[in-house]
Amino acid sequence: MKISVFLTILILLFNYDFEIKAQSDTDSVQVTIQLELPANTPKNSEFFFASSINGFDPGQGFGWKDRSMPFKKNNGTWELTISQPVGDTVHYKITRGTIYSAEENIDFTYRNPRQLIFEEEETVKVTVEAWHDIPAKNMEHLWPVAELKPVTNKTFKYNENVFDWMGTILYADDIVRYFYGDQIRGLLRNITPVFEDTVVYYQITSKAPDNSLIVVSGKEPKDSLWSIYVDQNNDNIISDDEYVFKDQDSSFTWKGLIQYDRLEGEKIISRTTKAEIKLARDLPSAYSSSNRKDAPNLTYAFPTAQRKATLSNNGESRTIYFLNFFEYLFTENLQVYVDRNSDDLLQMGSGTNEDLSVNVNDINRADRYYFYPHFQLGNQMYEIADVDPHGTWVRFRPSFEEPEEKLAIIEIGKPIPTWKASTLEGNSISKEHLKGKYVLLDFWGSWCGPCIEELPYLKKAYKKFKDNNLEIIGLAYDAVNSTKKTISEYDINWPQVIDDGEFNTLFRIQGYPFQILVNPEGIIVETGGALRGAKLEKTLRKYLD
Template sequence: MKYKILLALFLFITVTIHSQRIENNPEFKNRNIVIDTTKTISKIVELDKVVKGFGPSGNRSIVIATRDLISKEELKGYPIMKNLPDSLTNVKEYLFILNDFQFYYQNYKQGVYSKDLFIKKAKGNRRKLEDTIYLTNKKVKNTISIVSGITSDNRIVYIVDSNNNNDYSDDELKSLLIDLRKQDDIINNSQFVDIEYFDGKTIKKDKQLISVSNQYRSKDLSFRFPQFRYGKVKLGNENYLILSESFSFNQSIYLVKDQPYFDKLDQKHNIYPSQYLNIDGYYVQYSKVSQNNDKIKLTISSNDSENKITPIANQVGMLAPKLSGINVLNDLKISLNEFKGKYVFLDFWSTSCAPCIKEFPYIKKAYDKFSRNEIEIIGIADIRGKIDIIEFIAKNNVTWPTINEEDSTTRMEGYNINSWPTTYLIDPTGKIIATNLRGKDLSNKLELLGVAKKD
């Protein structure tokens, strides 16, 4: 019956606390989709429960550059810190930027950064300029300042500016703990920092939990954010958990069927802004609302038939977005559309990405092994610096068609690539059937699919 999904979709339910253990449910398959519709019904869902502990991404740490490695122009937007400890040697300062897009945008709007720098940073971080509608030109305290050094008795210590007042004199000096791995130890080593975020209308205050420890096999600092938020919603006939990391570079969420415990969740449950969920055959879109994901928006078309159309999206199970450009190997135009009836493997890579280059031998092996009548491979290169792409790919033995991402003829709207390598395997009907195949995964997948080998 028309709109039957709508009644269940927007039934918001309270939720009890969840821990960190899960058995993956094979009956649930997350699907993320894009549909084109002008008449929609939306509902704001609050992820208002905040929990200490590893979130859906699991135990992960992040490393950032020290201030001395940041350009003078960029340092103009960094806070000037007071009362750095003068009794320490080998002092290192860090600034963790929780929302880089907001940080560079507000500094640009306030005249601290040039427009060129803002655009450069937005491009480098794979941000869309049209998404500035989610930002404010007012100053938002969305950074965390940390300083470290060595004491006279050779201990590594650090200070976190927990009240975010740009002054270390009222903050605690703590010893750096080495190789923290257990969740309880990491949480006990954490501290809250006063921060701010923009909720789409006003600047709100919040607290961010941060844990400081050493890098793996190093004495430099790394950072964890052992905190996540969640809510519970009924979609169709099932109850689902919607989870978000307290720090998420892309403000993605995870959607899984309700369950009492979870550990690190499979990436197939990870949904990015503007992607869609497939709930009982209906397509529901996720959109971000606030910068800390305490609110999200779910949208469905008011036209029941539109909600069942197989759409175009950069997700498994959906039709692959269009892609075309000039093959740098022969200067001929190449288009994804011309390979309908074949499998196509898309490899988005960057010349600055070492893991991308390490994948080339595996891709080469698959390219040489399987028949061109059944599988084609296309590389889409992000070219950094003054690199001769022809020499670069020749040096790395790349023999498959390659497109320059920045060439004016390249069309790749809808893929929204924000990290490298990113790969898609597309079936002969044009649907994406796998993503992020690494190492031997591609050859193994093609073997399982029964793709013919070369004679």
């Protein structure tokens, strides 16, 4: 069993909180938006303003963070008043609370975000033409609904490791409050063991009111070591019998059962699940559980929820697999896979063409809010129209997207996709231009701590092999100024390309850093772990010595 830590996604989401534009009280203007809705809008719907000022939060949020901006009903009209600095331009879409329920054009093609310029106080009427998840009456037969069933005979693999748990860094209260705010305030009622010093960690487990896994690190009197305790019975009290390990124990991992509350409709149900808490001694230096440097770094993990649905069309069928993070609602998640080669393995991560998932990088592009997993069945393209929040059914709809099969698979032994770009210096560079050399493609960003930690290894390798038929090309998923600053700070001397998402998509990059080594004939010979850290030079020697 392997636990994958999705640092990149988590950090992207975390950073996004601080990118929301501050509003000025002195030079601001108010605009009121009033909605006109299509006749097939479900009764009792709620409506939300998903925009560039709230991270395009659709109403339920990406993950657990909720920056929703709901409309209120006023004399029979749904309206929302927003104040922004004079001259601001805001891009937005209307949703009914989830990514899947965003507005679309009347012909069900993708609707680009609307634009609102804050020049003067005014009331703007917005007409929603159609919803992504609701077909017109005469189209219902083209939007099939399939039952979602538990997965029992497939194995998810991430970087060749079996993947059936999912987790990340467990954050202490001095950091986690930026994620959860008042949701964690007052949850911890008491600590029975006597500590001279404590650090409290929280992880939200569900949508229920009492919904947090609580972990405490404490130093007992005259003990310099941290003792780790887990609230296993969900009573929000840390008791003596909930001790799991010290930070010097030979076993740095605790696996056990915890109780938690789950919200089903308006009913709260008590459940039990497996959980894992691990002392993380090998976190990249840019990451930590707490702002306190002496506090233990911990990670957590829960089992994944896995579902499948089968869709048939004109005698052909395809089974689609869903991977969800523990108690997340399925409407908050876009992890979708297809077993293209029928090997009973569902490959995750960068490079695979079995991963239909839409990651944060895809969603957080100003020209693509929102984007949905899609696939081809026979001659018809389909995409996910809607999914039951609790994972019991999924609805498909015809898609206008290009077939995913047209994207090349990034795999050892396969030719690299055709690509071309301009470097920061303005030079043209391409697959054809680099033929005859070994080429290391380095997908990175200045915001990515592990990427920065790879730079000394890359610099050493480039110095050693650049005159021996090796070229390194950096593809920075980053802003120009940030990239240039990092290049200067770390004295990077190989060509760099700014990636606005084109190469991220073409090469199916789902985590940073990621490296690909291509031989002089344009064939991929190495990817991923073999090109990281101290392994990089050893791997390059195989081909260049």
